[in-house]
Amino acid sequence: MKRILLVEDSIETSKMLHTILSKDYQITQAFSGTEGLLLFQQQSFDLIILDRMLPGKSGQEVLEEVRQTSQIPIIILTAISNQNDIAELLLKGANDYLTKPFNNNELKARIVVQLRTHSHEEKITTTDILQYKNLTLYPDSFEIGNKKGARLPLKRKEFDILALLIQHPDKVYTKEQLYELIWGESYYGDENTINVHISNVRKKIKQLDDKNQYITTVWGIGIKLS
Incomplete structure (x- = not known):
């Protein structure tokens, strides 16, 4: 089940949204921008519904901080219909917005669209040769190679992990x-299954290039390319 982080300071609105969305999604509620950011850093979500006006950090501040590390789809809820303000939020990384009061079915539809679009964007493409720093991924043979021509075989999941990271650096x-x-x-x-595969990828990368770091751990969150 897809997970949604709902950051809305109105208890009434948050309760209403939880009721209409919890049948299809796992909803985690936050009632301030600061709480929302903390939950985002501690847990994994597929989409954020973010109110623009929040205590603590504002919706815009939350948006900007999330965009420093993630391209998770974000739908802004706003009581302000000023088109310049909305345009600024979209330029800062919001994927969509709804002006309060809004139609519940429209919100559901926009969630479906964003999740579908985001899923498509993150689809692992293994038809093209991928390069990063001194390494090259070869999809036809599921191998990783360096500039000197040395190659090592990768298991399918190892290849997919590295390909995903390179495509979204x-x-x-x-x-x-x-x-x-x-x-x-x-x-x-x-975690054991994932840890073993990541460890194997790191070991093979080191055999081919021991002078550069490729996969780094972001403590408390996950991993990314260095």
């Missing part, structure tokens, strides 16, 4: 996100 992936994207199954906390 600025994104931090949680273990839950990696598992669901690479294995195509719901994550139930089995």
Whole structure:
């Protein structure tokens, strides 16, 4: 089940949205911008519904901080219909917006569209040769090579992990996100499988290029390309 972070300071509105969305999604509620950011950093989500006016950090501040590490789809809820303000939020990284009061079915539809679009954007493409720093991924043979011509074989999941990271070099992936994207199954906390594959990828990379760091751990969140 897809996970949505709902950052809305109105208890009444948050309760209403939780009621209408919880049948289809796992909803985590935050009632301030500061709480929303903390939850985002600690947990894995597929989409954020973000109120513009919040106590603590504003919706715009939350948007800007999230965009420093993630391209997770964000739908802004705003009571302000000023088109210049809305345009600024979109330019700062919001994927969509709704002006209060809004139609519940329209919100549901916009959520579906964003999740579908985001899923398509993160689809792992293995038809093209991928390069990063001194390494090259070869999809036809599932191999990784260096500039000197040396190559090592990768298992399919190892290849997919590295291909995903290279295709989205600025994104931090949680273990839950990696598992669901690479294995195509719901994550139930089995970290060992992911840790073993990431460790194997790191070892093979080091054999080919021991002077550069390629995969870095973002403590408390996940991994990304260095």
